[in-house]
Amino acid sequence: VSLLTYAGPDGEKTWPKKYPFCGGVFQSPIDFHRDILQYDSNLSPLEFIGYNVPSTNQFTLTNNGHSVKMYLSPTMHIRNLPFEYTASQLHLHWGNRNKSEGSEHTVSGKHFAAELHIVHYNSEKYPDVTAAMDKADGLAVLAILLEIGPFNPSYEKIFRHFQNVKYKDQMVQVPGFNIQELLPDRPDEYYRYEGSLTTPPCYPSVLWTVFRHPVKISQEQLLALETAMYCTESDDPEPLEMVDNFRNVQEFHERLVFISFRE
Numbered sequence: 001v002s003l004l005t006y007a008g009p010d011g012e013k014t015w016p017k018k019y020p021f022c023g024g025v026f027q028s029p030i031d032f033h034r035d036i037l038q039y040d041s042n043l044s045p046l047e048f049i050g051y052n053v054p055s056t057n058q059f060t061l062t063n064n065g066h067s068v069k070m071y072l073s074p075t076m077h078i079r080n081l082p083f084e085y086t087a088s089q090l091h092l093h094w095g096n097r098n099k100s101e102g103s104e105h106t107v108s109g110k111h112f113a114a115e116l117h118i119v120h121y122n123s124e125k126y127p128d129v130t131a132a133m134d135k136a137d138g139l140a141v142l143a144i145l146l147e148i149g150p151f152n153p154s155y156e157k158i159f160r161h162f163q164n165v166k167y168k169d170q171m172v173q174v175p176g177f178n179i180q181e182l183l184p185d186r187p188d189e190y191y192r193y194e195g196s197l198t199t200p201p202c203y204p205s206v207l208w209t210v211f212r213h214p215v216k217i218s219q220e221q222l223l224a225l226e227t228a229m230y231c232t233e234s235d236d237p238e239p240l241e242m243v244d245n246f247r248n249v250q251e252f253h254e255r256l257v258f259i260s261f262r263e
């Protein structure tokens with residue numbers, strides 16, 4: 001079984017044994033609270049190039065046993081970072097039906113219901129995400145905090161396929177759509193810090209951009225996310241629900257998180 005379980009005997013406390021970086025520096029996620037935030041006027045709005053993928057294209061959505069991830073088009077990239085970063089995949093983190101507090105980043109100690117990550121790699125310096133993922137300037141991840149509100153038709157373009165990726169290694173094709181629809185209002189307002197992958201191997205290789213404003217999805221959409229998927233394969237006699245796949249917040253010593261907005 002992949003070491004990546006979050007709870008129980010193989011949970012995140014055991015990760016450093018096999019993945020030393022998980023016990024190292026610059027670990028993510030973290031809590032955003034007032035006394036580590038510093039306004040930075042140089043933090044300009046990101047530009048999302050090629051995010052509007054035509055419906056004639058398709059994204060592959062798959063269950064990899066610890067998250068549900070969707071491979072993105074290599075024509076998608078972000079500008080206005082130190083380098084150009086090309087999209088690789090997006091995936092989610094969530095809680096469970098009794099405790100909808102599955103975000104990875106927290107704000108003033110509070111979890112949001114879930115969190116979407118859009119993973120990009122530095123395509124100016126590295127040929128692909130595998131070459132980039134253990135380099136300090138290798139990855140840039142956009143994080144969108146999710147909370148309960150009205151039904152969200154854009155998120156439904158992904159969520160409607162969850163019944164076809166219930167079990168590990170299942171996959172389904174999703175018609176292309178404008179991935180920018182998944183971003184919140186005011187994407188120019190964000191938290192920025194240097195951190196890590198939040199799953200093993202926890203490489204300190206991620207430039208994090210966490211948008212200030214959450215996106216709303218409905219209670220029913222959130223319940224679907226919390227109850228649709230399993231970590232196990234379809235024929236496994238002991239099915240394991242895919243829930244609570246978020247890492248706990250990490251210590252953040254003597255460091256600052258830069259914000260593009262004035263509180």
Ligand SMILES: NS(=O)(=O)c1c(F)c(F)c(S(=O)(=O)CCO)c(N[C@H]2CCCc3ccccc32)c1F
Nearest residue numbers: 064067069088089091117119129141196197198199
């Ligand atoms: N929260 S997080 O740090 O953004 C984060 C995850 F939480 C996470 F689960 C994964 S996963 O693949 O293991 C399953 C879902 O993608 C990734 N993938 C990264 C790092 C591992 C290898 C790899 C290879 C190609 C593309 C992306 C990645 C991840 F970046």
Ligand SMILES: [Zn+2]
Nearest residue numbers: 091093117198
């Ligand atoms: Zn993630």
